[in-house]
Amino acid sequence: MLSLIRQHDIRPEQVEKVKVGTNWNMPNALIHHRPATELQAKFSMEFCMAILLLRRRAGLVEFTDEIVNLPEVQAMICKVDFGVHPEAEAAGYDKMTTILEIKLKDGRSISGRADFGKGSPVNPMSYDEVADKFREGADFSRWPRDKAEQVIEMVAKLEKIPNVSAITALLA
Numbered sequence: 001m002l003s004l005i006r007q008h009d010i011r012p013e014q015v016e017k018v019k020v021g022t023n024w025n026m027p028n029a030l031i032h033h034r035p036a037t038e039l040q041a042k043f044s045m046e047f048c049m050a051i052l053l054l055r056r057r058a059g060l061v062e063f064t065d066e067i068v069n070l071p072e073v074q075a076m077i078c079k080v081d082f083g084v085h086p087e088a089e090a091a092g093y094d095k096m097t098t099i100l101e102i103k104l105k106d107g108r109s110i111s112g113r114a115d116f117g118k119g120s121p122v123n124p125m126s127y128d129e130v131a132d133k134f135r136e137g138a139d140f141s142r143w144p145r146d147k148a149e150q151v152i153e154m155v156a157k158l159e160k161i162p163n164v165s166a167i168t169a170l171l172a
Contacts (some may be wrong), residue, residue, distance in 0.1 A: 001048075001049055001052045001053070001100060001112075002052050002056065002057075003112065003114075004100060004102065004110055004112045005052060005053065005056060006056070008110050010053065010102060010104070010110065012053050012054050012072070012076060013105075014104045014105055014106065015053055015076070015079055015102060015103075015104060015105070016079070016103045016104060016105045017079055017081065017102075017103040018049055018053070018079055018080045018081065018100065018101070018102050018103070019081045019099075019100070019101040019103075020045055020046075020049055020080060020081070020082045020083075020098060020099075020100055021082075021083060021084065021085020021087070021088050021098070021099040021100075022045075022082075022083075022084065022085060022088045022096070022097065022098050022099075023084065023085075023088045023089045023091065023092075023093060023095075023096075023097060024084045024089060025093060026045065026096070026098075027045075027082065027083060027084060029043065030043050030044060030045045030082070031043055032044040032046075032047075033046055033082065034046070034074075034077060034078075035047050035068055035077070036065075036068065036069060037065050037068060038063045038064050038065050038067075038068055040068070041063050041068045042063060044077075045080070045082040046077045046080040046082055047068065047073070047077055049080045049082075050073055050076035050077045050079070050080055051067070051073065051076075053076055054072060054073060054076055059136050059140075060136055060137065060140040061136075061140060085097075085099045087099055087113075091115065095115040095116060096114075096115065096116060096117055096120075097113065097114070097115045098113070098114050098117075099111070099112075099113050100112045100113070127156065131152045131156075134148060134151070134152060135148055135149075135152070147170050150170055151167060151170050151171065154166060154167045154170070155167070
C-alpha cells in the first residue's frame with residue numbers, strides 16, 4: 001500500500017474505496033474490522049490500510065486509542081473492504097499474497113500485488129530502514145536519542161568491533 005501511495009501520490013481525500021484481498025489465513029488473524037482500541041488496531045487490516053492512506057506511515061505512534069478513534073481514521077477504515085481473494089488464495093500459503101485495488105473519486109483505479117511484506121527474507125529492510133525503526137522504538141519508549149544513535153553506529157561496524165561489551169552496556 002505504501003509503495004502505491006508514494007508511486008501515485010495518493011491523497012486521502014481522493015480515495016473512494018479500497019479492496020484488500022488475501023488468502024484465508026490473514027482474515028483469521030486480522031479479526032478487528034472496525035477497531036476502537038490500539039490493541040484491536042494491531043489486528044486490523046482495515047486500520048493499517050487507513051492509517052497508511054492518511055499518514056503515509058504505520059508506526060508505533062499511530063497505534064494508540066486516540067489515533068484509532070479520530071473521526072478521519074474511522075471514516076477511512078469504513079472505506080476499506082478486506083477479505084479473501086481467489087488469486088491470493090491460489091498463490092499458496094507459503095506467501096502472504098495481498099492484492100490491492102484503490103478506487104479514486106475521479107474514476108481511476110490503482111492496483112497492486114505483493115507476495116511478501118517489507119522486512120521478510122524475500123523483501124528485506126535496508127540497514128537505514130532498520131535503523132529508523134530502532135530510532136522510532138527508542139523515541140516511543142523515551143529512551144535517550146544519543147544512546148540509540150550510538151547503538152546504531154556500533155551495529156553498523158559490528159563485524160569490526162573486537163568486543164560487544166560496549167553495545168551491551170548501552171543497552172543495559
